[in-house]
Amino acid sequence: MTDALRRRVEAWLATRHCDGNESEDIAMTTRRALLAAPLALPALARGAAAQGSWPERSVSVLLGYPPGGVTDFAARAVSERMGRALGQSVVLENRPGAATAVANTAAAQARPDGYTLLMGTSTLAINPALQPSLTPRDPQTELTPIGTVFRTAFVLHVHASLPVRSTAELIAYAKANPGKLNFGSSGTGAVNHLCLELFRARAGIDVVHVPYRGGAPALIDLRTNRIQAMFSAAQEALPPMRDGATRGLAVSSKERMQVLPDLPPVADTLPGFDGVFWQGLFGPASLPAPIVARAGAALREATTDATLVARMAEQGVALTPGDADALRRTLAEETVMWGQLIREQNIRPE
Template sequence: MLCNIRKVVSAGSLVLLAAFSTAAGAAWPDKPVTIIVPWAPGGSTDILARVISEHLGKSLGQPFVVENRAGASGNVGSSLVARAKPDGYTLLVGSMSTHTMNQALYSKMPFDGVKDFTPIAKLALVTNTMVINPSVPANNVAEFIAYAKTRPGEIAYASAGPGSTNHLSAALFEKATGITMLHVPYRGGAPAVLDTVGDRTQLLFTAGTQSLPFVKDNKLKLLGVTEADRAPTLPDVPTVDETVPGYELTVWYGAFGPAGLPADIVDRLNTEINKALKDPEVVSKMESMAVQVVESTPEQFSQDLARDAEKYDKLVRDLGIRIE
């Protein structure tokens, strides 16, 4: 009798221990994990997500599968993660646009970029370039401003669509310099680049991944970068701020989970992601695309997210950009 009681108690303890271990996240991951990229395949965000997923799959023993769910400037894919169960099996590689700009740009949003997500790690900074068609007789930012001021409304700038970082960069530039230009929105970054190369538009603010190959072939002229500091990969290229004090727009990528993601899973992911970003091959691969990997804690990323959400919300509203 006593032996049977002991067996029952022991079995019950094992059940409780197993339940506790599962609740604490010790068993995670015990099945494949989905990483949502809210843009089409082939871009720097997608490439970065796939590099990280490969590392996580090896280090954590389960497949990390990248799934591209593009649409509505990143809102479609991001909303899937915002609504997902916070169990660590649905993650997101998003950007500053999806989490700090879209809230102010769109009159109807399917999520809150800060409240509906758990920041895991800031992943990288994207070198955002200011390029012009060689037909424009300017070799630096100051010369371009002087040229544009004599031709109000005549210079056309391209963007990947209303509310894109290309659009915001140019609108901010107009406001900071007092010049007036014509906005030509496209459905994506590729046609915006090609039409600037073809001189159908004359100016484009875009990621170096898209512009630098054309700069190398002398089909575009590189005037500056939009970050606060010069890019480590382009040390001889000035920032726009060096000519237009106070001008700054930094584009970053980050890893997120749904709101309420357990802290132990967040910490584990953050540790493994930071390990992947230190790999010399990863660093070299991303630098070749003008992307600078960074290291952060969840707490640091959370603070950056909140600060930038407030900053860009005000900026977008001040510029009067709105997407219905």
């Protein structure tokens, strides 16, 4: 504060007097605030400048899955392209464990400076109901949505010996043979397991859930007819379908998949059915708006890259450019949807 300005403030304060509605303490607080406010301006300016120049060094993006697989591939490819757009390296860090809670928690507890972000997935909408002891307990308030990355449907396929060729025929067969169909999944609480539970509830059928530790061992048993059906990720379902070991009936999304255009949605038989796996970019709570905007713009540039869009489509993955509001809606809607299903079906972790 300049001397002239200080003298003017002092002179104005000297004219102030306390009436019945103003205590000496309030007057003193006002005096201190007025005199100190200009001193805070340089700090505020430095903070705004820091946000405006973000990023000034490399950015870490956490992922709750191990290397390999479509989730890792997509996150790594998108991070690389974001780095090009931002002019700084964006490094993917795999931190698997505790149903992705290891990575989720680390991101939620990071400083909100934009240098630690999270490639969050559908588990953020599932964990609060399935495993409420895991952190973050409320991702909707403990994380800041930045933008959507991708969504991918599952393929409902059956062993080739099963005498069904459509979703309607599968439902009819299950009703005629209650408790005799074994449905595999990559684990209790996985999105493909929840698709099965949604399918079972909507169709009103009695089938046996057989959880595995991952999709690969489940597919081995599907090939050998130890289990008869499964919702599988497209890139996992394609090989056994192509060699005739399994038969594709439908996809779990409301829309058809580019890689399997002949397969109709389950929703054609069970209206409103929609179960997909998604990925989105998040930051810690209170991430400044300018950083959210800049990171979101870089993410959109990455997810609209024509080469990457084509490569991901071949894997059955649809890149879905969307802003923070779109991701916030997805998380909110699926937290309600999966939470309701988990409670109604009394699903418990293994």
